Amino acid sequence: MSGRRASALMIGALAITQTAGYGILYYAFSVFITPMSRDLHAGVAEITGAITVAVLVSALVAPAVGRRLDRRGGRGLMTAGAVLGAAAVLAWSQVQSVLQLYLVCAALGVASAMVLYEAAFAVIVAWFDAARRARALLAVTVVAGFASSIFLPLTGLLVERYGWRQALVILAAGYALAAVPLHALAVRSRPTPPHAGRREIVGAALRERPFWLLAAAFLTQTGAVAVMGVLLVTYLIALGHRPVFAATVAGLLGVLSVTGRLVTTGLQARWRVSLITAAMFAMQGAAALLLPLVGRSTAGAVGSVVLFGLGFGVGTIARPALLADRYGTAAYGSLSGALALPITVAKALAPLIAAGMAQAAGYGVVMGAVAACCGLGALSLVAYDRRGRTRPASGHEHVR
Structure with missing residues (x-):
């Protein structure tokens, strides 16, 4: 074949x-x-x-x-x-x-x-x-x-x-x-022999700041996305919308995530992935801030969800692209696994924490926290872009 x-x-x-x-x-x-x-x-x-x-x-x-x-x-x-x-x-x-x-x-x-x-x-x-x-x-x-x-x-x-x-x-x-x-x-197995310096690549990455900037960016934004995915319907109902409307609007997130991925991939020919992704995260933060202010109206709720949804799936394709671009492919699985541990924990625990915050202080505070997390993710990626452009000696690329 x-x-x-x-x-x-x-x-x-x-x-x-x-x-x-x-x-x-x-x-x-x-x-x-x-x-x-x-x-x-x-x-x-x-x-x-x-x-x-x-x-x-x-x-x-x-x-x-x-x-x-x-x-x-x-x-x-x-x-x-x-x-x-x-x-x-x-x-x-x-x-x-x-x-x-x-x-x-x-x-x-x-x-x-x-x-x-x-x-x-x-x-x-x-x-x-x-x-x-x-x-x-x-x-x-x-x-x-x-x-x-x-x-x-x-x-x-x-x-x-x-x-x-x-x-x-x-x-x-x-x-x-x-x-x-x-x-x-x-599924095709790795087309080249194992890389002898994989442990060195992973060790060097874990000791440098750009890796942890990536971790901070995707951990915070993943937590924010998880919160919106779980609590958005409940919050829209709390804002006065009917349950059917709330569920329908929240259902836009899946379709919009695909749209955001298409847009992000198309823009990669002109701008760096880190900056495109940072802009998407910042847009999500703005949407989370807008929702308590304009979300009681139909147009305001839909507009805020659309803005947030465009960045809903961007992190999914940005993370592997940034990891492979900086560190090569030889140790990608190990580095991806190291990143996945805290990021997935955030995905699991953030909605539980946010639910407690909503009960104690209201959904407005939760949306503020979501916005702050998205903003922190964007700033982390901007800092990564400034510090992380020079790629360290790492794994080779596999060409197919």
């Missing part, structure tokens, strides 16, 4: 598996909360805590997964992760207690670290040269950006027709049939 054909096949396969993976291993959980709460005789908070466990576990195993990706490539790891993910969803259908649900979600967290964006991006970064990498990342994330739009209503229909347990069995079978063979057959 030619390199070009293999590359196209891999991108198509990853677009499918990322869409199914996020849809089934993450987004579908929200549809099951109510029926599980009833059948397991547990509160909504107890049930919801299970997905937090999954996210935290995925963060904890991310560094180890990254190192494994650097050493062996992604084919075996992602195939095994797909098997584990399907088995965990199948086991989920049989849980009889909250403890069993938490154990299943811990397994889902491990599987997620092995098969979702961090792993897929490591495969893409290792396989494509810098000229083609941005388009490859964009292709995968544009398709996967519709995961919630596809799998939330699909899961709802399955639950309504078959019940939540049978719905999970169907989803497990579907994920196994799609992800296992696609990962096994289409």
Whole structure:
């Protein structure tokens, strides 16, 4: 198989598996909360805590997964992760207690670290040269950006027709049939020998300021995005909007995230990724400040959400681009895993902290905190751009 054909096949396969993976291993959980709460005789908070466990576990195993990706490539790891993910969803259908649900979600967290964006991006970064990498990342994330739009209503229909347990069995079978063979057959392993100086690359990165500026930028913005993703519907209702309107407007975030990724990738031909991303983060901060001021009107609410949503998925494609551009590809998985640990923890905990802030001080304070986090992310990227343009001696590029 030619390199070009293999590359196209891999991108198509990853677009499918990322869409199914996020849809089934993450987004579908929200549809099951109510029926599980009833059948397991547990509160909504107890049930919801299970997905937090999954996210935290995925963060904890991310560094180890990254190192494994650097050493062996992604084919075996992602195939095994797909098997584990399907088995965990199948086991989920049989849980009889909250403890069993938490154990299943811990397994889902491990599987997620092995098969979702961090792993897929490591495969893409290792396989494509810098000229083609941005388009490859964009292709995968544009398709996967519709995961919630596809799998939330699909899961709802399955639950309504078959019940939540049978719905999970169907989803497990579907994920196994799609992800296992696609990962096994289409994912390409690292096309060049392992880099002997990988540990030195990682050690040097962890000792320098630009790496920690990247960490600060994406940690703060990821926390802000997680808060908006979880609390936006509730806040719009608190502002006086009807629940259907609030849910519809919040649903724009998924579509807008795709739009923002397309815009960001298009602008990379003229401006540096760090500055484009900083501008997007700053725009999100402005939107969070505007929402309490103009959000009671329909136009104000929609306009604020549109501004915030354009930056909703930008960090997803900017982080691998910035990491690979500065540090090369030889240790990308290890560095990405090191970044993913604090960033994913922020994603898991920020909504819980924000919910407490909203109860104690109101949603206006929460929006102020979201704006501050986005602003800090933007400033960190501007500082990175000033200090981080000179690329250190690092891994070589792999050209395909």
